[in-house]
Amino acid sequence: MDSVESSNQRRATVTQREQWMVQDQVFQIYDIFANIPPKAQNLMLELQRDSHIEYLNKGLMQLSSSFVMPHLATTYAAVNSLITLGGRRALSSINREKLYAFLRRMKASSGAFRMHDAGEIDVRACYTAISVASILNILDDELIEDVGNYILRLLSTYEGGIAGEPGSEAHGGYTFCGLAAMILINEANRLDLAGLLDWVVFRQGVECGFQGRTNKLVDGCYSFWQGSVFALLQRLHSVNGKRVAFSDAEEGDCATDSTSEGELTDGNSSETDETCHMKQGVGHGEMEPLFHSIALQQYIILCSQEQGGGFRDKPGKARDYYHTCYCLSGLSVCQYSWSKDENSPPLPKAVLGPTRIFWNPSILYIMWS
């Protein structure tokens, strides 16, 4: 180890050192995996699955230990990973009683949640708590109480998006959390959905990627945080029909500047005959996405993808697991954005490029957890 590397090691936090250790182990596993015959590979996958379950459970056991601080973000990741791994052993390893007690402890007097004991109170905490409770079927009136009122305070009145805390500016990451939490507690109708839609359509930049907030640069990870807001809004609209008020964007209205399949806008184009031509071409079982999904795929694949594998914020930035996960999740949002039925495979016209590789989000979780 050279001196720069060893001084970096000394300065690293415990979490960083643990992450590097896991990363080393993963790379060793991949090396071994690449060199063994297929039958043995299946056996190894089973063994790997067991060790994942054990690892995630160690994390969840922190909920009752005073040694390492339990945290809502890691709880959310661990629970979702265990559910994605699936099977009796993974699912029965989640202690729902202890988890419920932890969630109740994280609930603040305002009705919102804090990320950890004495930690920050914000909409991420509300979403992760509500989402974990909902997926484990332990969501009750006590957990829900006043969450909707808190989220209503986060609507950035002059913009339309949702902020992390009362009084802050609207941001894509927080907007996803706020909208998703409101849907899970069945209170989405209390939001100004037309205002929200109006805010999010203007977050797709001339580069075709999304920015997280007004006047900031586009970044691949917002392909998911902002892209999924469209997905949620459109699902809400098609499920609830007239119950959800989109006064500014009724079906058939032109909300974005769409072009024909695979064609990029120059960022200055306005509504054209072509746009409305495309609307007329929306067939049965299809819905037109309210953002430019083909252009977003272009940003993800051409700008966020690194030649050597993995994804990044933008050219010039380094790839990392966070951006790889959320760029691929954004790609999945794009590819399913034309399908009315979420269980049907993506329509060919929704997928950019000759290779029809569909990114199913549940497979992504397996790949990146």
Ligand SMILES: CC(C)=CCC/C(C)=C/CC/C(C)=C/COP(=O)(O)OP(=O)(O)O
């Ligand atoms: C479930 C869960 C844990 C959700 C997290 C959601 C999320 C991504 C929130 C964004 C946080 C934030 C204010 C980033 C701004 O960073 P920046 O100033 O570096 O970036 P920007 O210039 O793009 O705003």
Ligand SMILES: [Zn+2]
């Ligand atoms: Zn990012």
